[in-house]
Amino acid sequence: MSLHGSDRRDTSSAGGNGTVAAASLRLRLNPNKEHKPDGYEDLQLDFSPNIFSSLERYLPPSMLNVPRDDKAKFMREILLKYLPLGERSRSQKHREYRQKIIENYQPLHRELYSVNPATFFVPSFLRAINDNTEQSFRSIMSEPSPGIFIFDIFQTNFCELLLSEIENFEKWVTETKFRIMRPNTMNKYGAVLDDFGLETMLDKLMEGFIRPLSRVLLAEVGGATLDSHHGFVVEYGKDRDVDLGFHVDDSEVTLNVCLGKQFSGGELFFRGIRCEKHVNTGTHSEEIFDYSHVPGRAVLHRGRHRHGARATTSGNRVNLLLWCRSSVFREMKRYQKDFSSWCGECSREKKERQRSTIAATKLKKLLEASDCNFGELFESFQQLYDLLWFNSFLGFPIIPFDQELEVINPNNSQHTFSDNSLDTTPSSVSHRICRKRSDVTLVLDLDETLIHSSTFPRDADFTFTMMSKGEASTVYVRKRPFLEEFLEKVAEMFEVVIFTASRSSYSATLLDILDPHNKLFARRFYRDSCKREDGHCLKDLTVLGIDMAKVFIIDNSPGVFRLHVNNGIPIKSWYGECPDYALIDLLPFLKKLVDVDDVRPIIAAKFWKKFNSAHSSPAPLPIRRI
Numbered sequence: 330m331s332l333h334g335s336d337r338r339d340t341s342s343a344g345g346n347g348t349v350a351a352a353s354l355r356l357r358l359n360p361n362k363e364h365k366p367d368g369y370e371d372l373q374l375d376f377s378p379n380i381f382s383s384l385e386r387y388l389p390p391s392m393l394n395v396p397r398d399d400k401a402k403f404m405r406e407i408l409l410k411y412l413p414l415g416e417r418s419r420s421q422k423h424r425e426y427r428q429k430i431i432e433n434y435q436p437l438h439r440e441l442y443s444v445n446p447a448t449f450f451v452p453s454f455l456r457a458i459n460d461n462t463e464q465s466f467r468s469i470m471s472e473p474s475p476g477i478f479i480f481d482i483f484q485t486n487f488c489e490l491l492l493s494e495i496e497n498f499e500k501w502v503t504e505t506k507f508r509i510m511r512p513n514t515m516n517k518y519g520a521v522l523d524d525f526g527l528e529t530m531l532d533k534l535m536e537g538f539i540r541p542l543s544r545v546l547l548a549e550v551g552g553a554t555l556d557s558h559h560g561f562v563v564e565y566g567k568d569r570d571v572d573l574g575f576h577v578d579d580s581e582v583t584l585n586v587c588l589g590k591q592f593s594g595g596e597l598f599f600r601g602i603r604c605e606k607h608v609n610t611g612t613h614s615e616e617i618f619d620y621s622h623v624p625g626r627a628v629l630h631r632g633r634h635r636h637g638a639r640a641t642t643s644g645n646r647v648n649l650l651l652w653c654r655s656s657v658f659r660e661m662k663r664y665q666k667d668f669s670s671w672c673g674e675c676s677r678e679k680k681e682r683q684r685s686t687i688a689a690t691k692l693k694k695l696l697e698a699s700d701c702n703f704g705e706l707f708e709s710f711q712q713l714y715d716l717l718w719f720n721s722f723l724g725f726p727i728i729p730f731d732q733e734l735e736v737i738n739p740n741n742s743q744h745t746f747s748d749n750s751l752d753t754t755p756s757s758v759s760h761r762i763c764r765k766r767s768d769v770t771l772v773l774d775l776d777e778t779l780i781h782s783s784t785f786p787r788d789a790d791f792t793f794t795m796m797s798k799g800e801a802s803t804v805y806v807r808k809r810p811f812l813e814e815f816l817e818k819v820a821e822m823f824e825v826v827i828f829t830a831s832r833s834s835y836s837a838t839l840l841d842i843l844d845p846h847n848k849l850f851a852r853r854f855y856r857d858s859c860k861r862e863d864g865h866c867l868k869d870l871t872v873l874g875i876d877m878a879k880v881f882i883i884d885n886s887p888g889v890f891r892l893h894v895n896n897g898i899p900i901k902s903w904y905g906e907c908p909d910y911a912l913i914d915l916l917p918f919l920k921k922l923v924d925v926d927d928v929r930p931i932i933a934a935k936f937w938k939k940f941n942s943a944h945s946s947p948a949p950l951p952i953r954r955i
């Protein structure tokens with residue numbers, strides 16, 4: 330960047346006693362470190378006052394001691410060159426707009442226009458800021474959900490004064506019919522505090538009080554380098570805004586303080602932090618957090634923390650918002666792709682990548698270390714899974730009902746289905762025709778056994794649209810590795826039935842995609858066929874109405890078949906990771922069940938011998954050394 334003031338126009342009259350032609354002046358390459366720059370906070374400038382103070386040390390020696398206004402004018406000319414033309418005129422217009430307000434509006438409470446810590450803040454907040462340690466900050470706040478900090482900040486008297494100043498400003502606006510700009514694209518009421526003279530005060534609030542907190546608590550989004558702000562109030566109630574839609578702020582860090590008054594409703598709802606790329610992805614249950622405002626109390630959060638405000642149902646609510654920005658962070662962000670230090674979805678993707686790398690490395694190591702054949706190796710791998718799973722089985726992990734996707738009215742736009750695919754009658758038996766090689770029935774679970782589905786955008790083998798609470802969302806489905814081969818083989822050997830704890834409205838759609846010609850699955854059982862026990866679901870195989878000697882189930886949640894342990898084959902839960910051989914690894918064992926009179930002793934011997942003989946603490950299954 331070459332900073333030089335070689336504008337052809339003669340812009341300045343630097344120096345009270347002589348004119349310095351800007352055309353002949355250049356900024357110094359090295360700053361004059363001894364020079365003490367002026368402060369520019371009280372001037373209406375297009376750029377942050379800090380930029381002027383910093384740039385002043387680079388002024389040519391002859392300009393260092395000219396009047397401050399001349400220096401500001403000279404530096405402004407230079408800085409304007411770095412603004413695109415459109416932005417330059419916008420910035421100029423905005424400056425004029427503010428100037429007009431400030432020249433005409435008479436503040437009511439002048440004491441609000443510069444920070445007075447003793448009268449603004451509650452003592453606990455002041456003490457914590459003065460101590461300036463993470464411990465002192467944490468001692469005055471709670472973090473009820475990661476990245477959302479709640480603490481008392483303003484004294485009641487300060488809130489009241491500010492409310493009355495805002496009312497006074499609005500009265501002036503009404504009386505003078507002055508057309509003011511509203512705080513942002515979503516709030517139609519409220520006012521920009523920076524526009525009527527509170528900019529310097531809010532700058533000090535950010536620098537002296539919010540930046541120290543953010544430096545410690547929100548460092549990875551530029552908390553330490555916050556250098557500009559947008560300060561405004563939002564107003565809700567009758568004849569005001571009612572609520573605020575789901576959004577992210579144009580800020581790195583947002584301070585949101587309720588000033589009053591009397592109201593009900595107006596809760597904030599938070600739904601996870603997201604980078605630009607992931608801003609429209611789904612929400613994980615642990616990201617859901619709702620907060621009720623309390624006057625004088627602050628919420629500090631990342632601007633990218635997705636949120637909105639529910640309807641204020643009675644009274645009036647006024648909140649002060651300080652959107653704090655970091656130009657350094659914004660610049661750096663342009664060169665980054667991975668935001669896993671703060672974006673919930675980047676972080677989840679990263680973990681998934683790491684998991685599959687570890688799994689692949691493990692397998693590679695096993696292959697390298699082994700001189701046995703593949704079949705043996707996979708069996709060893711399966712045993713390892715069995716062992717891990719077996720230990721967890723002691724606690725009977727069971728699918729809680731409420732973990733299921735709430736699916737209403739599947740309105741499929743990407744696939745078309747026959748009417749009976751939407752069958753929701755109890756037990757929804759759809760009587761499909763399929764080849765049957767033995768009189769044994771194999772019952773298959775669906776989610777995390779055969780497929781993994783999610784509403785988060787990701788690589789998928791197929792997608793479909795479903796309606797949930799009146800909103801359409803896309804379901805992304807991944808097929809477990811070797812699913813096709815597995816289904817083809819088992820359909821040749823057994824009558825195959827699906828028994829899932831998911832709702833029919835979701836599963837039927839999905840199964841129609843997996844088995845479009847009704848060749849694989851003879852029957853389908855959905856959530857409504859499950860038994861409920863203590864809020865958990867059990868799959869009672871007797872609902873199939875067949876001899877229990879001739880039926881077995883494969884399920885990743887062994888708890889669901891605890892009514893018939895010896896009819897159950899556990900399989901490792903699958904969430905999309907690769908490689909995965911669990912399905913084909915099972916085939917050799919399944920072959921043994923094709924022509925037997927009773928599947929139970931064979932399954933028990935392979936999977937439950939230890940369990941049946943010592944219910945409470947089974948010895949681990951032997952792991953073959955390879």
Ligand SMILES: O=C(O)CCC(=O)C(=O)O
Pocket residue numbers: 516563573578585597636637638648650
């Ligand atoms: O109404 C509130 O408390 C939230 C306001 C908000 O999120 C915003 O203006 O960005």
Ligand SMILES: [Fe+2]
Pocket residue numbers: 576577578636
């Ligand atoms: Fe917001």
